[in-house]
Amino acid sequence: MILVIVVAVLALLAGLAANRFLRPRLLSEDDDSGMAVKDLVGPLLTLTVLLLAFVLVTANGSYGKAEVSSRGEARALDQLVETAEYAPTAQRAEIQGAAVCYARAVRTQEWPAMADGHGSSAPSVWSTSFRRTFRALEGKSVFGMLIAADNKRSDEREERLTQATASIPSAILWFLLATLAITVIALGTCIPRRNNRGQLITLVVITALLTTTLCIIRDVDRPFGGIINVAPTAIADAEHEATRDFTANHPTTELPCTANGNSRTA
Template identity: 45%
Template sequence: MLTAITVVIMAAALAVGLCANQLRRRRHAADGSDDEEASVSDLISPLETLAVLLVAFVIVVAAESYGAAGSAVGAEAHRLDQLYEVADYAPEPQRERLQGAAVCYARAIMTYEWPAMVDEGRKAPEASVWSTDFRRHFKDLARKDANTFQLLVETDDDRSVARQTRLSEAMPAIPSVVYWFMVLSLAATVGAFAFGLPRQRGPSHLVLLVVLAGLFTGSLLLIEDIDRPFSGQIAITSEAMADTAADIGEDFTHDHPGRPLPCDAQGVRTRAAV
């Protein structure tokens, strides 16, 4: 919907500008002076500067948000894998419980939290169940192995920060009012360029104007796309977490042969594990 409105506004600005230019040509057909055209050009220049600076600023903000979202996804998957590995140094039964919870957390993120994040920007309680389990097992471990406990707490804290960053970056970083102000500024710029075309214009003027309108429209669509990092044409995927889920799932099978995970394939706690 946002994409369609953006394209319509830019196309309408181009059409209105060309129509206004045509009316101006007819009105001043008998006047050979260029005073009016020079005046129009003087007015367009600051408008062009405002539009370009605004687009550059918004692209930087959107790109930073997109980069932060990608880094958070990778960091969360890496810290979860690290948590599983550090848990190898914990005594039983905390070792098996922590590693099983890590596998289930990854599965719940993939099945429940990723879709909820993309659609609504919220966390999923199905995944939070397992992060709560981490802390519960940490308390049991604190009385047995203080060194491993400290390492696990630090790793889990990094995982939690990465998760919160991922969730926060899922929401648009650019306020709607800023985006639409930018759209109107670019639309006004395109319309002004169209209106200010010289009376003795050639095909090259129209071609360059259409190219300019296309570039402005493409910039707006690019900003809209990267401002929603987990959806769109260049969306950040859940591949990092999927790889971690598969990796630690295989490790659990190898490390605890014959022992079932406390959850099913979707990360939902099984009755036997309650």
């Protein structure tokens, strides 16, 4: 994002410098004439629509899928905890305790890592614990329901991790950044050198709008980091519910993990 702003500012300065020193050599007409304010807006309309289209596609695509998968994962985890109520006491304690630890690991370790497009191995420790506990329940009616809930959780987590990576190729972002710079420099060259206050203000506004649009594209394309992000609200709620159920069913049993989701026996 900082790179986008720096390039835009440099392009604006380069455009103004070109207007000051290069324009007299390129044009021979009266220096008070030049591109009007309405002419400055027109050529950039197509580019603005293109950039906004990228924002809409990204927002409705990667960001939307990230939010849906995050909520779906939390619902699947909550269903897993509720289904464990039908399991024997020993397995119920293991499943509900692992569910709390899984939610903690996702919220405190994997979520910050996703801001950089990475995942964490901490939640996988507890998903392995789920499957290990399920083996003791084979043949029981609750077994199939637990497997279904855990498969749903696993699928939603995989989708969440997939959406954490950038969906727009870096080559496209570089192309848009180059287009922004070239457009601003060209527009700066075309405005008149005198009596140009309106054109200068318009050029600065257009540059700011295009820069903001490109920054939004860059920010929304990484839905778990930046200003516009998917917060771990759903998984935090699932953690709260799982903790409540575990405490109610096993008041004297300690959770098998620390506050950040790491195993106490590791």
